[in-house]
Amino acid sequence: MILLTRNITSYSMDTKKLIEMLREKGFKVTPQRLAIYEKILANKEHPTVDQIYQEVQKKFPTLSLTTVYHTLHLLTKIELLQELRCNNGVSRYEPDKTPHINIICQNCGAISDYQSKNVENFLLQLKKELKTKLLGNHFEIQTICEKCRKQG
């Protein structure tokens, strides 16, 4: 199977950054890793592990779930992703590291992003107040999404 035939220039900025980070830390650049990362970036709905698996499998039919779990942990460790375990304990993955709020539907579990000046200012102020170093943050709000509200 010839896998890494794409011209380097065809990679997105994000993918190039991933490649660079993998090389830097001595991890191998594999097509599965790139595809998994690209799929999460393309999917703005904070997909679950299984959703990612299903999607990327279309491109790589032999992809195993083990590889997906392993890759997601790796990408989380090198801080390209954040793992979210909000609703029912099922992991979802977040590629957006900028300060924002995740609005979570209590009915269907869908997550959408909410950004505002308010969030940014709040975090800036908070950093000043706290003496300890921030490793990460997660702000979430629970509600019923519009789609679910229409159904009742």
Add this chain to the structure above:
Amino acid sequence: MILLTRNITSYSMDTKKLIEMLREKGFKVTPQRLAIYEKILANKEHPTVDQIYQEVQKKFPTLSLTTVYHTLHLLTKIELLQELRCNNGVSRYEPDKTPHINIICQNCGAISDYQSKNVENFLLQLKKELKTKLLGNHFEIQTICEKCRKQG
């Protein structure tokens, strides 16, 4: 087993409120429910389901884990508790409904509360900005706690 022998006057304000709310909604007042709620109120460390189980079991040796789960869901539904699912997907329970931030140690998992004018203002502003009705919120910050930092 004679269980509900305590004089009503020995109940705390919080417990009295729980009793009232249960009666109001047609749920039965059971010693397990009171004990579980009291234990969460007494424990300021956002205990896990199993921690609550272990603790309350000392008082009621026949207590089942199923009852703990069921009770916690009930108390969450009547809005006396909030379920937190932070890091590892394990549920923790939060009796404090006032706006605050949970500071979570990435090393030992301990959760401490943080309150400030900044947090309050942020939430007030957020409510104005959002059109949808808020069912709940959870703001968390990841860091390494002082205790763990000293150890290295």
Add this chain to the structure above:
DNA sequence: AAGTTAATTAATAATCATTATAGTATATTT
């Protein structure tokens, strides 16, 4: 191009939190 090392796959099995089931016990009402 060949050698080395790490990654992927596959096939199970184990773990662990949570949920479902069904029989027994108990709180509340009469």
Add this chain to the structure above:
DNA sequence: AAATATACTATAATGATTATTAATTAACTT
């Protein structure tokens, strides 16, 4: 005190995640 509806307990089932192998494959180095 008896009736009845709910709650409790014990046990089993579920389901996502992790662990363990070992064999194959592919990325990287020289």
